[in-house]
Each structure stands twice: as structure tokens, then as C-alpha cells.
Amino acid sequence: GENVEQHPSTLSVQEGDSAVIKCTYSDSASNYFPWYKQELGKRPQLIIDIRSNVGEKKDQRIAVTLNKTAKHFSLHITETQPEDSAVYFCASSNTGGFKTIFGAGTRLFVKA
Amino acid sequence: DVKVTQSSRYLVKRTGEKVFLECVQDMDHENMFWYRQDPGLGLRLIYFSYDVKMKEKGDIPEGYSVSREKKERFSLILESASTNQTSMYLCASSLIQGVRYSDNEQFFGPGTRLTVL
Numbered sequence: 544g545e546n547v548e549q550h551p552s553t554l555s556v557q558e559g560d561s562a563v564i565k566c567t568y569s570d571s572a573s574n575y576f577p578w579y580k581q582e583l584g585k586r587p588q589l590i591i592d593i594r595s596n597v598g599e600k601k602d603q604r605i606a607v608t609l610n611k612t613a614k615h616f617s618l619h620i621t622e623t624q625p626e627d628s629a630v631y632f633c634a635s636s637n638t639g640g641f642k643t644i645f646g647a648g649t650r651l652f653v654k655a
Numbered sequence: 656d657v658k659v660t661q662s663s664r665y666l667v668k669r670t671g672e673k674v675f676l677e678c679v680q681d682m683d684h685e686n687m688f689w690y691r692q693d694p695g696l697g698l699r700l701i702y703f704s705y706d707v708k709m710k711e712k713g714d715i716p717e718g719y720s721v722s723r724e725k726k727e728r729f730s731l732i733l734e735s736a737s738t739n740q741t742s743m744y745l746c747a748s749s750l751i752q753g754v755r756y757s758d759n760e761q762f763f764g765p766g767t768r769l770t771v772l
Contacts (some may be wrong), residue, residue, distance in 0.1 A: 544714070549697070552695070576757055577760070577761075584671065585765075586659075586683070586745070586763040586764060586766060587698070587745070587763050587767050588763070589760045589761070592759070592760070603702050612738075632697060632698060636759070642700060643688075643700070643761065644700075644705070645690075645697040645698040645699075646697055647694075647695055647696055647697040652765075
């Protein structure tokens with residue numbers, strides 16, 4: 544079946560450095576790619592999303608890139624801060640359907 | 656502000672018990688979802704519903720059933736709980752599947768940590 548692979552599973556960076564999380568999806572019909580952040584003990588919340596007709600989207604310190612040909616998409620966080628520490632989930636879905644498939648998650652540690 | 660609530664934060668049940676997990680959203684969302692979250696496995700979809708009384712199986716429906724009698728409420732039922740159903744259960748809702756970015760965002764509840772002994 545369809546799946547989303549996410550790497551790395553754990554990422555540790557120094558405050559101020561950049562962090563990159565990569566995902567690969569298998570369903571070529573996917574056209575919507577959200578990223579969710581889950582802080583410890585809290586619910587996942589959407590932080591940024593992108594559609595297949597766009598190659599890159601930026602929102603302050605976070606950006607997402609999409610390579611539809613290679614079925615890759617990535618989350619980039621610049622100037623990381625301790626409050627960026629969380630688990631990040633990538634996901635893919637087809638807006639014509641209802642099923643969103645999540646990656647396994649990346650635990651990001653930002654060391655002060 | 657979208658609010659998704661779940662009936663319990665923590666639940667302890669015995670093997671073989673029937674378990675009900677309830678989820679309520681207050682934003683008139685069409686779609687509702689039940690996921691289970693396990694370390695290293697991410698969020699796996701159990702069931703979803705796109706309308707009242709409508710339901711579709713997700714990736715791991717075995718051992719679960721759902722009920723959506725009212726638009727705002729989506730219940731997950733474990734007919735006979737087993738130890739391998741010990742997990743964190745997350746409910747989510749979204750407006751519709753549409754062309755606007757905002758249509759697709761899923762809003763999650765706080766989760767129910769279920770332990771089956």
C-alpha cells in the first residue's frame with residue numbers, strides 16, 4: 544500500500560543551526576503535503592503545507608520544498624531555537640480523497 | 656478557535672472489555688478521523704468518516720469499529736480490548752477535502768492514552 548518514509552528519526556542540532564527533515568512518498572496521486580509539529584505531551588498541529596503545483600513554500604523560519612518527479616519533500620528550519628524541539632510528522636494525501644498518510648516522525652532536539 | 660475534545664486523557668481497561676472512546680468537535684467539520692500513535696510508527700489511520708453515518712476503513716481497522724450518529728461526534732469502539740491495543744489514540748477533524756489549503760488541515764484532540772491489562 545501507499546506509504547511515507549521519513550528521515551532521520553532523530554535529529555540533534557545546536558541552537559542557531561539549520562535542521563532538515565526529508566520525506567518520500569509512494570502514491571503518485573498525492574497532491575497535498577502537510578507538516579505537523581507535536582510538542583511533548585501535546586497534540587499535533589499543522590505548521591506548514593504545500594500543494595503539488597508549488598515547488599517551495601516559506602513561512603518565516605520554516606520552508607518546505609517539493610520534488611514531485613522524485614516524490615520527495617523536505618522541511619527546512621533555519622536559525623533553530625529551543626522551542627523548535629518537538630516531533631515533526633510529514634504527511635501526504637490526495638485532496639480528491641480523504642486518507643492522509645503520515646511518516647513515522649522525526650524527534651528534533653535543539654541544544655541551547 | 657477549533658476545539659476537538661476527547662472523553663478521557665487516560666484509560667485503563669482489562670483484556671476482553673468493550674471500550675468506547677469519544678471525540679467531539681465544535682467547528683461543524685465534515686471529516687473526522689481516528690488514529691493510533693505508537694513510537695516509531697507515526698500516526699496510523701484506523702477509521703475516518705466524511706459524513707454522518709458514513710465511515711471508511713483506514714490502514715489498521717482490525718479490532719475496531721466506529722460510530723458517527725451526529726456530525727460533531729465520532730466514537731471509536733474496541734469490541735474486545737486486547738493488550739496490543741495499548742496505545743495513544745488521537746481523534747482529528749477537518750473541514751472538507753478541497754482546493755483551499757485551509758480545507759485540508761486536520762485539527763487534533765489531546766489524545767487518549769489507553770492501557771489494556
